[in-house]
Structures are given as structure tokens and as C-alpha cells.
Amino acid sequence: MLGTRDEVTYRTNYTSTDLQNIQIWEDIAQDATTVLEANIEVVRLLRDFYIARRDDNSFLLGKSCGKDVTAFAAQVTNLVADMMFQVGRAKAMIARASSRKSLVDNNPSSLQCKFLTILGGAAPSKSSRGGNGIPC
Numbered sequence: 054m055l056g057t058r059d060e061v062t063y064r065t066n067y068t069s070t071d072l073q074n075i076q077i078w079e080d081i082a083q084d085a086t087t088v089l090e091a092n093i094e095v096v097r098l099l100r101d102f103y104i105a106r107r108d109d110n111s112f113l114l115g116k117s118c119g120k121d122v123t124a125f126a127a128q129v130t131n132l133v134a135d136m137m138f139q140v141g142r143a144k145a146m147i148a149r150a151s152s153r154k155s156l157v158d159n160n161p162s163s164l165q166c167k168f169l170t171i172l173g174g175a176a177p178s179k180s181s182r183g184g185n186g187i188p189c
Contacts, residue, residue, distance in 0.1 A: 072154065079150035086143040093136050100129040 107115045107122040115122075 075150050075153050079147055082143045082146040086140055089136050089140045093133055100126050
């Protein structure tokens with residue numbers, strides 16, 4: 054058997070900077086998601102407008118430019134699909150950021166203990182931490 058036989062515990066002490074960095078990236082991803090979703094709706098409306106002009110018999114250019122409008126509508130449809138993919142990626146990033154924040158928040162030696170010390174409160178006891186024996 055290779056390696057040590059001693060029980061080794063690895064822990065990372067997170068700082069408030071770590072939490073701030075995670076929060077910044079989560080906020081950026083949420084803003085990007087909001088903008089992308091709004092842009093998707095605008096681009097869809099633009100596509101629908103041009104398709105309606107193409108199909109309108111009273112619009113003279115509808116007949117002569119019909120093929121171009123159809124090609125444009127196909128490109129816009131591809132653009133919408135790409136933006137929806139990006140929205141999915143941003144939402145996945147938001148979910149990962151939230152899970153990372155919960156790691157920082159659930160680390161008993163990290164921010165909670167430091168904030169309690171700064172505020173002059175008592176550190177949580179073993180019983181309030183579920184008796185896991187990890188001191189604050």
C-alpha cells in the first residue's frame with residue numbers, strides 16, 4: 054500500500070475576497086442572462102417583421118426580395134438558437150456560483166466565524182454545528 058497511513062484532512066480557509074469574487078461573477082452572469090433574453094425577444098420580433106413584409110402582397114419589394122428575406126430569417130433563427138445556448142451556459146454558471154458560495158458559507162472556519170469574531174459574538178459551539186468537532 055502506497056502513501057501514509059495517517060488520517061489527513063484537507064481544508065481550505067476562504068476569505069471575504071473569495072466570496073466577493075464569486076458574487077461578482079454571479080452578478081455578471083445574471084446581467085448577461087437578462088440582456089441575452091431581452092435580445093432574443095427583440096431579434097425574434099425583427100425576424101417576424103421581415104417575414105410579414107415578405108408575405109404582404111401590398112409590399113412591392115416582398116416579391117423581388119423574398120429569397121433574401123428568407124435567407125435573413127434563417128440566419129436570425131440560427132442567431133436566436135445560439136443566444137439561447139449562451140443563456141443556458143450563463144444559467145449553469147449562476148448555479149455553479151451559488152454552489153460555490155454555499156461552500157464558502159458552510160465552511161465553519163471561514164467567514165461565519167470571522168464575522169462573529171468581528172461583531173463580538175460568540176463562536177458557534179460544537180452542538181450548534183452538528184457536533185462535527187470542527188472548531189470555529
